[in-house]
Amino acid sequence: MNISEEELEQRLRKLFADERLDLPPPPDAGTAIVAGARRRHRRRRVVQAVSGVAAAVVAVAGGLTMVRLHTEDGTAVMSADGSGLSVKPPENLTPGRPPQPSTPGPTGTQDIQVSSPPAAPPPTSGRPSSSRQSSTLPRVTSGPLLAADGFGRLKLGMTAAEVAAQSVTLSETQAGEACSVYTVAGSGVPDSATVVISKAVGLTVVTPDALAHTAEGIGGGSTKAEVLAAYPAAKDEPGGLVAPVGAAEYHFRLDESGVVGTSLMSVDQDCAG
Numbered sequence: 001m002n003i004s005e006e007e008l009e010q011r012l013r014k015l016f017a018d019e020r021l022d023l024p025p026p027p028d029a030g031t032a033i034v035a036g037a038r039r040r041h042r043r044r045r046v047v048q049a050v051s052g053v054a055a056a057v058v059a060v061a062g063g064l065t066m067v068r069l070h071t072e073d074g075t076a077v078m079s080a081d082g083s084g085l086s087v088k089p090p091e092n093l094t095p096g097r098p099p100q101p102s103t104p105g106p107t108g109t110q111d112i113q114v115s116s117p118p119a120a121p122p123p124t125s126g127r128p129s130s131s132r133q134s135s136t137l138p139r140v141t142s143g144p145l146l147a148a149d150g151f152g153r154l155k156l157g158m159t160a161a162e163v164a165a166q167s168v169t170l171s172e173t174q175a176g177e178a179c180s181v182y183t184v185a186g187s188g189v190p191d192s193a194t195v196v197i198s199k200a201v202g203l204t205v206v207t208p209d210a211l212a213h214t215a216e217g218i219g220g221g222s223t224k225a226e227v228l229a230a231y232p233a234a235k236d237e238p239g240g241l242v243a244p245v246g247a248a249e250y251h252f253r254l255d256e257s258g259v260v261g262t263s264l265m266s267v268d269q270d271c272a273g
Contacts, residue, residue, distance in 0.1 A: 138226070139217030144190030146212040146264055148245040150203075152189035156248060156266050157202040163195070179204070179271035196271050204269035212262050214250060221258040 003011075150156055153166035160180070164170045167188035174181035178199055185192040191212075196205035213219030216230040224241065228234055231243035231250070240253040247268070253261040 138222075140213045140219030140222055141217065143211045143213050143219055144208055146206065146208055146214060146250075146262055148215065148248055148250075148264070151193055151195075151206045151208065151212075151264065154184065154189060154195065154203060154206065156204065156206075156264070158197075159202050160197050163197065163203060176271075198269055198271050201266065201269055204266040204271050205263060206265075207261070207263040211260070214262065218250075218252070219259060219262070222252075223258045224254055227252055227254075227259065 144151070154163055154168070158166075160170065160182070163182075163184065166186075168184045168186035171183045172180055173183055173194075179196050180199075182195050182197060183192065184195055191208050191210045193206055193208045195203060195207075198204050211220030214230075218227055218230050222230075227241050227243065231241075231245070234241045234243035234252075237251070240251065240259075243250045243252065244267075247266065249265050249267060251263040251265060252259050253263075
């Protein structure tokens with residue numbers, strides 16, 4: 001069936017003019033179209049801004065790289081805005097080598113080494129002790145020991161009854177109003193001795209019958225120099241030396257051979273020596 005172009009055009013116009021083919025737009029079609037256009041416009045501006053920022057970052061990064069390279073060479077320093085500033089390369093910096101640490105220059109003050117003073121020697125007493133001196137002297141250990149406080153179990157200050165109770169035999173040889181002289185012997189003493197007992201202060205004098213020795217090593221045959229060395233405070237007395245030892249005194253009788261007798265006597269006593 002052949003239809004002429006003119007007839008075809010008429011039929012198409014009639015078809016397009018049919019109201020059944022019309023699609024009525026929604027009520028807010030205009031607002032939606034305007035909003036869509038605005039969104040597309042904003043997206044276009046955001047894409048353009050992001051592209052510009054990325055380009056700026058790339059440019060700045062490239063500039064900083066150049067700045068770092070120029071700075072390491074020591075020829076120039078380029079700022080972020082592209083301006084250059086010439087600098088003098090460090091004296092100890094050469095291409096291809098790391099910078100060497102600089103040696104600090106001299107200061108205005110000089111180093112002063114202060115040596116500590118030598119340690120002071122320990123103080124020593126003006127007079128050495130008798131025990132220290134006696135250790136270097138010939139020690140006499142023969143005979144009984146006459147201690148600085150008594151003889152065997154007998155101690156200075158004991159009454160006659162207390163002395164008799166120390167396993168000794170107490171024999172009176174000379175009686176006096178204030179003091180009496182006794183001889184003692186027995187297991188309570190190292191050897192027999194003559195003692196003086198005061199009624200007021202007790203045992204005051206002990207004189208062993210045998211040549212006794214002291215704890216400092218002075219005894220029969222000790223010279224005067226050895227006695228003075230062992231007892232620096234000793235003093236001369238008729239017939240010998242007297243040496244203080246605490247609350248008592250040693251009385252050394254001497255002759256040309258040295259010590260020939262030793263007695264122990266209380267300092268505070270009312271009996272004759």
